[in-house]
Amino acid sequence: MTAQCEITAKRTSGAPIGVFERYLTLWVFACILAGIALGHLVPPVFEATAALEVAQINLPVAVLIWLMIIPMLLKVDLTALSGVRQHWRGAAVTLFVNWAVKPFSMALLAWLFVEWLFRPYLPAEQIDYYVAGMIILGAAPCTAMVFVWSNLSRGEPNFTLTQVALNDVIMIFAFGPIVGLLLGLTAIVVPWATLFLSVLLYIIVPLAIATLWRALLLRGDPGGGSLARVLAALHPISLLALLATLVLLFGFQGEQITNQPGVIGLLAVPLLIQTFLIFILAYLLNRWVRSPHAIAGPSALIGTSNFFELAVATAIALFGFESGAALATVVGVLIEVPVMLLLVRIVLRTQGWYERRAGIPVATGGVPALAARSASAVLTVDARVGPARVAILTAPVAGRILACVVRPGDAVSAGQELLRIDPPAAIGAAADPAPEAGVGVRAPWSGRVWRVHPVAEGVEVPAGAPLLELFSGLVLQLVLGETHALALAPGQQVQARLAAAGAPALALTVTRAWPELDPEQGTRRFEVDLPAELDLAVGMHAQVEVPLAAPATALPTWPMPASEPGAAVAPCAS
Numbered sequence: 001m002t003a004q005c006e007i008t009a010k011r012t013s014g015a016p017i018g019v020f021e022r023y024l025t026l027w028v029f030a031c032i033l034a035g036i037a038l039g040h041l042v043p044p045v046f047e048a049t050a051a052l053e054v055a056q057i058n059l060p061v062a063v064l065i066w067l068m069i070i071p072m073l074l075k076v077d078l079t080a081l082s083g084v085r086q087h088w089r090g091a092a093v094t095l096f097v098n099w100a101v102k103p104f105s106m107a108l109l110a111w112l113f114v115e116w117l118f119r120p121y122l123p124a125e126q127i128d129y130y131v132a133g134m135i136i137l138g139a140a141p142c143t144a145m146v147f148v149w150s151n152l153s154r155g156e157p158n159f160t161l162t163q164v165a166l167n168d169v170i171m172i173f174a175f176g177p178i179v180g181l182l183l184g185l186t187a188i189v190v191p192w193a194t195l196f197l198s199v200l201l202y203i204i205v206p207l208a209i210a211t212l213w214r215a216l217l218l219r220g221d222p223g224g225g226s227l228a229r230v231l232a233a234l235h236p237i238s239l240l241a242l243l244a245t246l247v248l249l250f251g252f253q254g255e256q257i258t259n260q261p262g263v264i265g266l267l268a269v270p271l272l273i274q275t276f277l278i279f280i281l282a283y284l285l286n287r288w289v290r291s292p293h294a295i296a297g298p299s300a301l302i303g304t305s306n307f308f309e310l311a312v313a314t315a316i317a318l319f320g321f322e323s324g325a326a327l328a329t330v331v332g333v334l335i336e337v338p339v340m341l342l343l344v345r346i347v348l349r350t351q352g353w354y355e356r357r358a359g360i361p362v363a364t365g366g367v368p369a370l371a372a373r374s375a376s377a378v379l380t381v382d383a384r385v386g387p388a389r390v391a392i393l394t395a396p397v398a399g400r401i402l403a404c405v406v407r408p409g410d411a412v413s414a415g416q417e418l419l420r421i422d423p424p425a426a427i428g429a430a431a432d433p434a435p436e437a438g439v440g441v442r443a444p445w446s447g448r449v450w451r452v453h454p455v456a457e458g459v460e461v462p463a464g465a466p467l468l469e470l471f472s473g474l475v476l477q478l479v480l481g482e483t484h485a486l487a488l489a490p491g492q493q494v495q496a497r498l499a500a501a502g503a504p505a506l507a508l509t510v511t512r513a514w515p516e517l518d519p520e521q522g523t524r525r526f527e528v529d530l531p532a533e534l535d536l537a538v539g540m541h542a543q544v545e546v547p548l549a550a551p552a553t554a555l556p557t558w559p560m561p562a563s564e565p566g567a568a569v570a571p572c573a574s
Contacts, residue, residue, distance in 0.1 A: 106138025
């Protein structure tokens with residue numbers, strides 16, 4: 001599951017995707033079919049695999065699960081726990097949903113649908129095990145894949161990192177007791193020794209290994225290059241482990257599935273309902289407590305998704321390959337990626353509605369606050385390359401798009417016509433209007449095209465519809481917590497190093513400081529001009545060294561750029 005989500009992130013960012021990764025969903029279904037076929041053709045192989053157990057823990061599966069889990073946990077920085085208070089509202093919502101609601105709502109839905117509504121259509125001997133598998137899945141909150149959902153939903157990365165680290169620590173203590181409690185309410189006898197051994201093998205030990213390994217890699221290479229190379233090397237191994245696990249699982253489940261092919265579809269129903277129910281609850285709770293949208297999105301998505309690898313490993317350890325519990329946990333991988341992508345879209349589409357509640361800060365498109373990484377005389381903070389000036393060009397009249405001659409990245413000059421709109425009167429007057437017909441949309445100033453909204457020639461748009469976004473100039477955008485809010489001032493020099501490999505340190509000058517603290521996050525925003533000759537892209541990251549000995553200064557103010565006809569112009573806020 002984690003592998004699928006990493007591939008989704010690559011697609012979104014435009015990074016190259018190999019043939020194997022591009023068609024991972026196809027490979028998953030191919031492994032399901034291969035497992036079913038092999039289970040019928042060579043059953044002795046699967047029986048021998050199932051017999052390789054120590055203390056009811058299947059050794060081949062333990063190895064495969066470790067190969068999936070450890071690369072994922074390498075991405076988790078437990079030191080981020082120190083920042084949990086910064087976004088305590090979003091963290092409180094996620095913890096409440098993950099540990100006080102989600103396991104119990106999943107158990108309730110499993111009993112309602114599997115034990116009652118779908119009982120006549122499911123194999124009677126597996127009913128309790130299907131319920132058990134769903135309980136295990138609901139009690140395993142997501143970890144690494146939430147970084148993808150947070151990125152896609154423009155979430156605050158520091159909050160996501162903090163929440164993942166917090167979830168991992170809580171899972172050590174809460175996962176076993178919650179699963180044992182809910183399984184104890186079923187007709188299944190809870191093998192407590194095996195359950196706690198699973199927690200040890202699949203949570204505590206991998207987390208300890210990953211944390212130690214990560215620390216050693218970062219000690220030898222503080223820039224993170226070694227860690228990135230290790231993660232890249234482990235990625236294909238993790239993929240193969242996922243697919244091999246699916247082959248084994250469906251090799252044992254083949255007879256049940258061929259006898260009752262609708263089992264997977266029936267098990268997916270309560271899982272789908274659970275996903276949407278938890279998402280809506282977490283999203284609305286964040287709005288109620290007035291979390292910023294950049295916190296609410298990842299908070300709701302973290303609460304919604306599941307730790308698929310842990311659930312599968314625990315189900316197999318407790319009940320075996322052949323059990324309905326193992327099958328129920330695997331159904332999650334078949335539905336979660338497309339459903340979570342839909343929820344990401346909902347988060348993005350509802351931002352305006354979300355921020356209309358009084359007391360919720362309105363995002364302005366900049367970088368969220370990131371935690372400082374040093375408490376010494378020089379504070380190192382993360383920053384992001386952003387535009388210094390942005391213009392949103394809207395349709396001056398309703399009509400049909402005649403021509404759009406620019407694409408993202410194109411340089412434009414002041415007054416240059418970028419597209420034309422044919423108003424309704426002109427459309428009715430001639431079936432094939434002349435090229436000069438219509439109303440032109442021109443660049444208000446020289447700059448570069450940032451985004452072209454999804455409009456096509458020949459499509460009718462209403463007046464005021466966003467068409468293009470332009471930007472001019474690039475700056476580094478960074479934030480400092482209230483403790484260090486006066487450490488920077490316009491005119492002060494800082495050292496910045498871009499994240500790109502081999503990039504030299506740059507001596508840059510702070511050009512802008514926001515005149516107030518963010519009321520929700522307790523942070524102050526700054527901008528640092530970038531040299532025009534640098535060929536940089538919006539969204540690139542850098543680390544900025546801030547000298548804490550800088551003298552305190554009065555908070556300055558700057559006028560907002562004036563709006564111009566046909567464009568809403570605003571400075572890019574960090």
